[in-house]
Amino acid sequence: MTVNFFRSPFAPPTNIRVMVDGQTVLALAGESVAAILLRTCDGPTGHDHAGRPRAPYCMMGICFECVAIVDGAASVRTCLIPARDGMNIQRQNGPYPLPDISCQGQAKRNG
Amino acid sequence: MAEFFDLVVIGAGPAGISAALTASDAGLHVAVVEEHFSPGGQVWRGADGPAARMWRRLPGVTAREASRFLTRFRHSDIRFFSQARAWEITSSGQVLVTDVNGNSFTLTSRKIVLATGAQERTVPFRGWTLPGVMTVGAGQILLKSSGVVPREPIWLAGQGPLIALYAVQLLAAGGSIAGILQTGAPVSWVRVLQTLPEAIWQCPGQIGKGLVRLAKIRLRRVRIFRDVEKIEALGSGKLEAVSFTDRKGITHHVDAAVLMVHEGLIPGVHPVLAAGGRLEWDETELCFRPILDEWGESTVPGLFVAGDAARIGGADAALYSGALAALRVAMQTGHAEEKALARKIRFHRKRFRQAMALRPLVTTLSRLRLEQLSPADDVMICRCESVNAGTICRASLTGSGMPDQVKAFTRTGMGACQGRQCALPLSVLLASTHNKSIAELGLFRVRAPFKPLKLGELASLSHESDIQ
Numbered sequence: 001m002t003v004n005f006f007r008s009p010f011a012p013p014t015n016i017r018v019m020v021d022g023q024t025v026l027a028l029a030g031e032s033v034a035a036i037l038l039r040t041c042d043g044p045t046g047h048d049h050a051g052r053p054r055a056p057y058c059m060m061g062i063c064f065e066c067v068a069i070v071d072g073a074a075s076v077r078t079c080l081i082p083a084r085d086g087m088n089i090q091r092q093n094g095p096y097p098l099p100d101i102s103c104q105g106q107a108k109r110n111g
Numbered sequence: 112m113a114e115f116f117d118l119v120v121i122g123a124g125p126a127g128i129s130a131a132l133t134a135s136d137a138g139l140h141v142a143v144v145e146e147h148f149s150p151g152g153q154v155w156r157g158a159d160g161p162a163a164r165m166w167r168r169l170p171g172v173t174a175r176e177a178s179r180f181l182t183r184f185r186h187s188d189i190r191f192f193s194q195a196r197a198w199e200i201t202s203s204g205q206v207l208v209t210d211v212n213g214n215s216f217t218l219t220s221r222k223i224v225l226a227t228g229a230q231e232r233t234v235p236f237r238g239w240t241l242p243g244v245m246t247v248g249a250g251q252i253l254l255k256s257s258g259v260v261p262r263e264p265i266w267l268a269g270q271g272p273l274i275a276l277y278a279v280q281l282l283a284a285g286g287s288i289a290g291i292l293q294t295g296a297p298v299s300w301v302r303v304l305q306t307l308p309e310a311i312w313q314c315p316g317q318i319g320k321g322l323v324r325l326a327k328i329r330l331r332r333v334r335i336f337r338d339v340e341k342i343e344a345l346g347s348g349k350l351e352a353v354s355f356t357d358r359k360g361i362t363h364h365v366d367a368a369v370l371m372v373h374e375g376l377i378p379g380v381h382p383v384l385a386a387g388g389r390l391e392w393d394e395t396e397l398c399f400r401p402i403l404d405e406w407g408e409s410t411v412p413g414l415f416v417a418g419d420a421a422r423i424g425g426a427d428a429a430l431y432s433g434a435l436a437a438l439r440v441a442m443q444t445g446h447a448e449e450k451a452l453a454r455k456i457r458f459h460r461k462r463f464r465q466a467m468a469l470r471p472l473v474t475t476l477s478r479l480r481l482e483q484l485s486p487a488d489d490v491m492i493c494r495c496e497s498v499n500a501g502t503i504c505r506a507s508l509t510g511s512g513m514p515d516q517v518k519a520f521t522r523t524g525m526g527a528c529q530g531r532q533c534a535l536p537l538s539v540l541l542a543s544t545h546n547k548s549i550a551e552l553g554l555f556r557v558r559a560p561f562k563p564l565k566l567g568e569l570a571s572l573s574h575e576s577d578i579q
């Protein structure tokens with residue numbers, strides 16, 4: 001696996017752990033989640049609704065190519081999210097998962 | 112519950128911070144809404160981030176200015192809503208905002224300053240959606256905010272001062288560059304001679320810094336190709352190679368891990384459009400920008416635009432235009448009289464003009480070739496909805512050929528980015544297909560919510576907020 005981004009030799013040492021698709025990754029508190037995805041993923045950091053490989057493009061909240069599921073919230077722009085210890089990041093592939101708001105879902109939740 | 116303010120500023124870059132501080136000094140009750148988690152905009156991005164120590168040592172960063180403004184901002188009594196999306200501006204001066212937890216609320220304000228900044232001009236080319244391709248601005252933000260650099264071989268392509276700035280910053284941060292591909296129209300030396308004296312007179316420091324950057328790039332023996340055309344990003348699943356044609360017409364095929372592109376900056380016009388403000392086409396800068404009076408007030412009374420969102424001029428110009436908008440707001444809201452502010456106004460106007468004096472030279476040295484915006488049929492124009500140029504051209508022939516109709520026919524601009532990237536390429540493409548002027552076509556309509564909004568977020572608006 002070759003990732004296309006790495007930490008600059010002058011960047012401060014990593015100080016937190018996050019999960020990316022179930023794998024533990026060392027990270028820097030306050031770096032953007034998109035930066036973690038870029039230096040963890042071999043190429044695509046996600047796929048669009050048609051299944052095409054995508055990765056962060058603008059890093060400033062304009063393009064929405066960096067969306068992922070962060071701590072259960074889908075379609076968040078990871079370039080605007082600071083990394084925190086214990087964060088759970090999942091790549092988003094294909095159509096955005098919708099919350100289960102069906103009657104059965106409600107019934108299940110209410111026991 | 113709606114909160115009341117004299118001024119709501121959207122965007123916490125230099126223009127927004129300067130406007131907020133100036134207004135707050137004049138006694139106004141001010142709120143600032145910012146999408147990012149820290150203030151500073153893209154120019155000061157990283158100033159108080161985790162890699163701040165590295166950031167301060169990068170060439171070209173304005174550390175002293177950043178800390179001066181950010182410290183003042185932090186210690187002011189300005190209400191700061193970070194990680195908050197403003198998505199509607201109503202005609203009665205309400206700003207609808209959603210925070211990071213998905214809670215929506217209303218800020219009611221007498222005046223509004225949009226300081227939402229610039230975006231990089233989108234110039235679609237074959238393969239530009241491949242992972243490994245990103246903008247130079249994105250690369251710079253990655254470096255400054257997170258201390259991350261690309262793996263070799265790195266290619267930079269496009270034109271404009273940001274490329275040289277990022278190149279020297281990347282070299283200083285331990286990266287290396289395989290080559291720079293310069294695109295753009297041939298430089299008119301007559302125009303250079305016309306614009307150079309004023310630029311040297313007003314901004315000698317800036318020109319000096321630019322020359323030093325170019326010399327540093329030369330020293331590191333970075334390969335530079337001029338008058339490059341037909342750039343293509345190649346690879347399956349991710350970028351593997353770049354091909355391009357040089358000035359002699361020879362086609363090159365080079366290995367690449369990362370390709371960063373930059374074709375200049377344009378004002379981000381979505382918020383002002385959604386609020387009902389009118390735009391004009393700027394033929395020299397090749398972009399749309401809001402129609403504003405000398406204070407930055409748009410065609411919507413009480414709605415101001417400052418900084419790069421108004422007109423590209425960089426951080427210094429943004430500081431002064433933000434202050435000027437705030438001074439005007441202070442007068443309009445009765446917090447100050449024009450006479451009392453006369454000296455401040457003269458000072459900011461003068462500094463603003465000085466800061467803008469460099470711009471004519473910059474646009475002379477780096478100007479887009481319009482053909483760059485007429486891509487081949489198979490080039491994707493709308494990244495979000497995957498619509499290519501051919502589909503757009505065909506759809507435009509069956510109807511009026513106006514941007515709104517083509518959007519409805521093809522979904523161009525209906526995706527998550529709401530057309531922030533494809534709006535201008537679409538209008539340019541339609542203009543050339545139908546032989547119309549871009550000014551006449553305009554951009555497609557932008558409506559609230561001008562940032563994507565989940566239904567739950569909309570529903571969370573409190574009932575008392577009483578939207579009109």
Ligand code: FES
Pocket residue numbers: 034055056057058059060061062063064065066067077078079080
């Ligand atoms: S990378 Fe463009 S929105 Fe995050």
